[in-house]
Amino acid sequence: MPLPPDFHFSQGSLQDFVDCPRRFQLRYLDGIAWPAVQAEPILENERHMQQGELFHLLAQQYLVGVPVARLTAMAQGDPDLAAWWQAFLASAPAELPGQRFPEVTLSAPLGVSGERRLVAKFDLVILATDGRAVIFDWKSSRHRPPRRWLAGRLQTRVYPWLLLHAGLDLNAGQPLAVDRIEMIYWFAGFPDRPERFAYSGSQAAEDGGYLNALVEQIALLADGEGVWPLTPDETHCRYCVYRSLCERGVEAGRLDEADYRDFEPEVEVDLDFEQIAEVEY
Numbered sequence: 001m002p003l004p005p006d007f008h009f010s011q012g013s014l015q016d017f018v019d020c021p022r023r024f025q026l027r028y029l030d031g032i033a034w035p036a037v038q039a040e041p042i043l044e045n046e047r048h049m050q051q052g053e054l055f056h057l058l059a060q061q062y063l064v065g066v067p068v069a070r071l072t073a074m075a076q077g078d079p080d081l082a083a084w085w086q087a088f089l090a091s092a093p094a095e096l097p098g099q100r101f102p103e104v105t106l107s108a109p110l111g112v113s114g115e116r117r118l119v120a121k122f123d124l125v126i127l128a129t130d131g132r133a134v135i136f137d138w139k140s141s142r143h144r145p146p147r148r149w150l151a152g153r154l155q156t157r158v159y160p161w162l163l164l165h166a167g168l169d170l171n172a173g174q175p176l177a178v179d180r181i182e183m184i185y186w187f188a189g190f191p192d193r194p195e196r197f198a199y200s201g202s203q204a205a206e207d208g209g210y211l212n213a214l215v216e217q218i219a220l221l222a223d224g225e226g227v228w229p230l231t232p233d234e235t236h237c238r239y240c241v242y243r244s245l246c247e248r249g250v251e252a253g254r255l256d257e258a259d260y261r262d263f264e265p266e267v268e269v270d271l272d273f274e275q276i277a278e279v280e281y
Ligand code: SF4
Pocket: 019, 020, 021, 022, 023, 026, 230, 231, 236, 237, 238, 240, 241, 242, 243, 244, 246, 248
């Protein structure tokens, strides 16, 4: 089944493809919602996902000017959430002078002839008065991932690349300087240990080549028939809802044995393309 013309790639779908082509096929092309859990214990996993969503909401509301007292009251009912929220207020990761763009969605063409589309929703972008363009991503993961793990994630490649190619609209139509782009992961459970990735022209060129090659590989597979390759790394299967369908086991992996991955609801964010800043090549 060829990729639908309006198909948009995201860091999540590309990460799924890199982890397991078959998962990409089942989830994004076949649209199969399989009734299985990602991780056990179920309730704890669901609670953690919900806490993460609430934390992101609190941060977003703070950044658009909702009074702190009201947000603090919202966080009170949950000790983990309240602790993350206090850490956010105390370490003030977003207090950088400049123009703030919370929860902004950007899109840019991708692929050899630019006929594909890459989309991302950023927790926060700040065009700082000192000339930097800083991407913030809030993480509520249970463990603090090491730098090398983060460096290998699609998000670390997609976000700066997309800001470079689609950030003109945020900057009054002016291109952003590639070597002034920076990505910061801020961890609610480890507020004093953010991880920073500086960007550069050579990294942008490498990322562009890599992302283009990925989407072409996906398009080629989509043009063919049959089942896409299953990952040889079965650790991915332990935390994948399709494991029984793929005959890769029945029981979900345990949360306390998981690596640093974020568990997310199996629902793709609904994107309103009318509201997305996009550039054409
Ligand atoms: S269960 Fe394993 S092989 Fe099947 S889609 Fe998930 S990750 Fe891929």
